[in-house]
Amino acid sequence: MIKNIFPFLFLILLITTGCEKAVDIPLKSPADVLVVDASIENDQPPVVYLSKSFNYFSKLSADLLAKSFVRNAIITISDGTKTVQLKEYSFPAGSNTVYVYSVDNTNPTQVLLGKLNTAYTLTINVDGKTYSAKTTIPLLSKKVDSLWYKRAPNNPDSLKRILFSKITDPPGLGNYIRYFTSINDSAFLPGFNSVFDDDIVDGTSYEVQVNKGVDRNADIDDDEAAFFNKGDTVQTKLCNIDRVHYDFWRTLEFSQQSIGNPFSQPGVVLGNISGGALGYFGGYAAQYKRIVIRD
Numbered sequence: 001m002i003k004n005i006f007p008f009l010f011l012i013l014l015i016t017t018g019c020e021k022a023v024d025i026p027l028k029s030p031a032d033v034l035v036v037d038a039s040i041e042n043d044q045p046p047v048v049y050l051s052k053s054f055n056y057f058s059k060l061s062a063d064l065l066a067k068s069f070v071r072n073a074i075i076t077i078s079d080g081t082k083t084v085q086l087k088e089y090s091f092p093a094g095s096n097t098v099y100v101y102s103v104d105n106t107n108p109t110q111v112l113l114g115k116l117n118t119a120y121t122l123t124i125n126v127d128g129k130t131y132s133a134k135t136t137i138p139l140l141s142k143k144v145d146s147l148w149y150k151r152a153p154n155n156p157d158s159l160k161r162i163l164f165s166k167i168t169d170p171p172g173l174g175n176y177i178r179y180f181t182s183i184n185d186s187a188f189l190p191g192f193n194s195v196f197d198d199d200i201v202d203g204t205s206y207e208v209q210v211n212k213g214v215d216r217n218a219d220i221d222d223d224e225a226a227f228f229n230k231g232d233t234v235q236t237k238l239c240n241i242d243r244v245h246y247d248f249w250r251t252l253e254f255s256q257q258s259i260g261n262p263f264s265q266p267g268v269v270l271g272n273i274s275g276g277a278l279g280y281f282g283g284y285a286a287q288y289k290r291i292v293i294r295d
Contacts, residue, residue, distance in 0.1 A: 189213025
């Protein structure tokens with residue numbers, strides 16, 4: 001949410017550069033806020049990352065990110081019938097350690113996997129405060145029918161390929177999706193614009209180009225994002241999500257794309273965590289498709 005201050009600061013800069021007297025605006029350092037990154041997918045256990053927000057003027061580093069993880073939280077998740085407490089795990093990431101919460105696989109009574117058409121409640125207790133959120137894994141109603149590829153236009157001799165998919169949207173508005181891609185069994189990455197509604201395509205079968213997922217922690221090459229390469233094994237992950245989950249990613253991606261643009265409209269990221277925390281708890285009804293780009 002602090003990113004929305006950019007247009008305001010830009011206007012202040014324009015105003016003050018035209019004045020003879022310098023204006024010093026003291027900015028307060030806000031208290032740390034809990035940041036929640038939590039999801040559950042059909043046939044998969046819940047996964048929860050907890051961290052603390054950074055000061056606006058913090059110099060980001062791997063060490064700072066590692067120190068931001070929140071430890072020793074008590075986290076439960078319920079499907080209305082069964083409630084389980086999540087276990088804290090740690091694993092190395094370079095010279096640092098990453099902490100994540102998920103089900104305790106050593107205790108069968110504490111295992112819970114996502115189910116289609118099911119609602120979930122997440123409760124977090126940490127530092128004397130309680131936070132909660134609700135989400136659903138919807139039905140897998142919107143699906144990819146097929147995948148295919150073509151040679152990149154204007155470059156018939158290159159190894160670049162464009163991926164396409166045919167998708168069927170069921171009748172009735174309110175089918176929201178988020179997509180990811182994986183190349184050669186690497187991690188699944190979301191598209192630069194990863195979420196879509198069905199306002200225009202309701203009840204139709206349509207063809208659409210599939211761009212590569214992007215790592216938002218790295219520099220993004222817009223020209224390369226449209227192409228895959230000959231020899232790639234590509235897997236797509238198309239997820240049906242509910243409206244609240246869709247609104248979180250829609251507003252977050254809009255905010256990210258507006259950074260540095262003084263003419264963009266300020267936006268608020270619509271999270272669904274109660275208690276004053278930032279972030280989201282979202283359910284995914286996922287369908288996977290694989291294609292090998294052979295020629």
